[in-house]
Amino acid sequence: MDDSEIVALYLGRDEEAVRQTAEKYGSRLRSLAYGIVCDRQTAEECENDTYMEAWNTIPPHEPESYLYAFLARIIRHISLNCCRNRSRLKRSALILELDAELEQCIPAPDDVECRIDDMTLREAINRFLGALGEEKRNIFIRRYWYLDSIADISGRFGMSGSKVKTTLFRCRSQLREHLKKEGYTI
Amino acid sequence: MRGNELLDKMELIDSAWVEAADAGPKKKRAVWMKWTAAAACLSLVAVAAAFGVMGRNADNVTRVSLGGIERKYKNVKIAAGELARIWPWEYLTVSEQYVTLTLNGEEYSVRSSVDASCIGSLLGSFELTGTDPYTDEEHRMTAEVYQIAGISEDRLVAAKLEGEFYVYGRNAYLPPADWGEVLDDYALERTLSFDHFTEYDGVEEKGHYRLSDDEAVWKILSACRNAEFVAEDSLPGGRYLSFTVSSDVLGVYRRVFSVTEDGYVWTNIFDYAYGFRIGKETADQIFSCAAELGGKAEPEPFTDTLAGTLTEIKDGYLTVDDAVLCQDERDGMQFQIALDDIRIRRHIDCGDIAVGDLVVVSFTGDIHVGAGNVVGGVCSLSRGYWSGEELFIPE
Numbered sequence: 001m002d003d004s005e006i007v008a009l010y011l012g013r014d015e016e017a018v019r020q021t022a023e024k025y026g027s028r029l030r031s032l033a034y035g036i037v038c039d040r041q042t043a044e045e046c047e048n049d050t051y052m053e054a055w056n057t058i059p060p061h062e063p064e065s066y067l068y069a070f071l072a073r074i075i076r077h078i079s080l081n082c083c084r085n086r087s088r089l090k091r092s093a094l095i096l097e098l099d100a101e102l103e104q105c106i107p108a109p110d111d112v113e114c115r116i117d118d119m120t121l122r123e124a125i126n127r128f129l130g131a132l133g134e135e136k137r138n139i140f141i142r143r144y145w146y147l148d149s150i151a152d153i154s155g156r157f158g159m160s161g162s163k164v165k166t167t168l169f170r171c172r173s174q175l176r177e178h179l180k181k182e183g184y185t186i
Numbered sequence: 187m188r189g190n191e192l193l194d195k196m197e198l199i200d201s202a203w204v205e206a207a208d209a210g211p212k213k214k215r216a217v218w219m220k221w222t223a224a225a226a227c228l229s230l231v232a233v234a235a236a237f238g239v240m241g242r243n244a245d246n247v248t249r250v251s252l253g254g255i256e257r258k259y260k261n262v263k264i265a266a267g268e269l270a271r272i273w274p275w276e277y278l279t280v281s282e283q284y285v286t287l288t289l290n291g292e293e294y295s296v297r298s299s300v301d302a303s304c305i306g307s308l309l310g311s312f313e314l315t316g317t318d319p320y321t322d323e324e325h326r327m328t329a330e331v332y333q334i335a336g337i338s339e340d341r342l343v344a345a346k347l348e349g350e351f352y353v354y355g356r357n358a359y360l361p362p363a364d365w366g367e368v369l370d371d372y373a374l375e376r377t378l379s380f381d382h383f384t385e386y387d388g389v390e391e392k393g394h395y396r397l398s399d400d401e402a403v404w405k406i407l408s409a410c411r412n413a414e415f416v417a418e419d420s421l422p423g424g425r426y427l428s429f430t431v432s433s434d435v436l437g438v439y440r441r442v443f444s445v446t447e448d449g450y451v452w453t454n455i456f457d458y459a460y461g462f463r464i465g466k467e468t469a470d471q472i473f474s475c476a477a478e479l480g481g482k483a484e485p486e487p488f489t490d491t492l493a494g495t496l497t498e499i500k501d502g503y504l505t506v507d508d509a510v511l512c513q514d515e516r517d518g519m520q521f522q523i524a525l526d527d528i529r530i531r532r533h534i535d536c537g538d539i540a541v542g543d544l545v546v547v548s549f550t551g552d553i554h555v556g557a558g559n560v561v562g563g564v565c566s567l568s569r570g571y572w573s574g575e576e577l578f579i580p581e
Contacts, residue, residue: 069201076197084190095193102196103189122198129203141207144196162285166319169272173320 297437306333336373353437366411395480
């Protein structure tokens, strides 16, 4: 079934929507969640919560042309929160580390008054990523979107761990400079 | 905004790029990197047991061995990985700075230090380079480069940096014709020994063993010099013995050398995944030999690890107190970590770790009790995170 038909089922409040979603994207979503939480049972819970969230948010959203991206974003969010809330998950330590790494990209991390709206931040981040070469962009996304370990990224891109760390370090420095130069105070 | 919020906001990344990153290309070196990843996974498991668990009793106290010292800890688990931390140039060791050597137009990458007794004849002075990750400035230096006794300079050489020798391995992918070629090029019979091994059946771990003597294994392996090189990109399957091998001379630490029941050896000691078809009969001989000479052993951690609270920094040492891990905090013991190694000192100098922090120390030496629990062979210091009953070391 194509995505627009599945979304139509959601919009028509037909529970078949969830079954069709699970059939088409279940394993990809589960594997994405597993990559973040590293716990099979928790990944399954995240997958089920994702279907629930999709059910609750379509409508008003109508992601006919980007259903997988829509679901992936939901499951990332749920999985990330799961790691933060369930300290028994080993991955909670990695999340703390990733938080610390990304804090290096923020020009004014202590300034609670400074905020940037999602639309502007989306443009800023995507413009920054657009200026990166393909490989660097993919490495950045693997680390900070998929929350991959350095070893996993090394394996995927066939480079040493130290090279991955250096690449990420440079990307973070460049993002910080990009945000500063463009006048964002986040 | 804080780092955790920005991590959340990464969901704003264009979905097309997110999908593209999921389909990322795999390169040739992924062959051996898979092994590295596998080794990293193994090290996670190993480090989980890095305290050398000796036994648990009913009141949930775990007896652990720290470099030979027995400690009684609460039920503790550790997950370890690598820190995604980049140090300023001045806080890098010389071998971390000058990572590339160019010799006769070929690039070699640094591996590890090697004892002067293994050094052969002088090949000449050649250029080493390294890049400051903060400024992108390229640094160059000239160093004396030596042959490593018995090993082809086409594969490995040693450079003398600040009075110490470091192994550099050639980067190019140069698959050998057969097993005999690597035996000769790397003088393997002399440079590699087999000791600890794990038996696997597929992914299932069947047991850990230690060979009382590896001479018989080498005799079998030396007799199959014609075993052809196998280029398939696959990890061992079925039943196999996985030896953990380290060699200062080859510049490798805790790599994998596997013998499969169906007649292959696979190893990542040459950086790339190398396989050789030794034949089922030869593999059977090695299995028999391992069964005969292998005694039951504990799993080996990647390095020994101790954890505790950083309580003091003075007189060139920092002090780590493990009371926080003890069932009764009054049983806490203090350990001294020398600050003369830049890999330790940089954490303090750069303000990453301070008094009061929970830390994890990896070490490969002994703990010198008589000298006040001075920990030998310390190779890394990391911040640890408490989480319930478990202690985590971030990547």
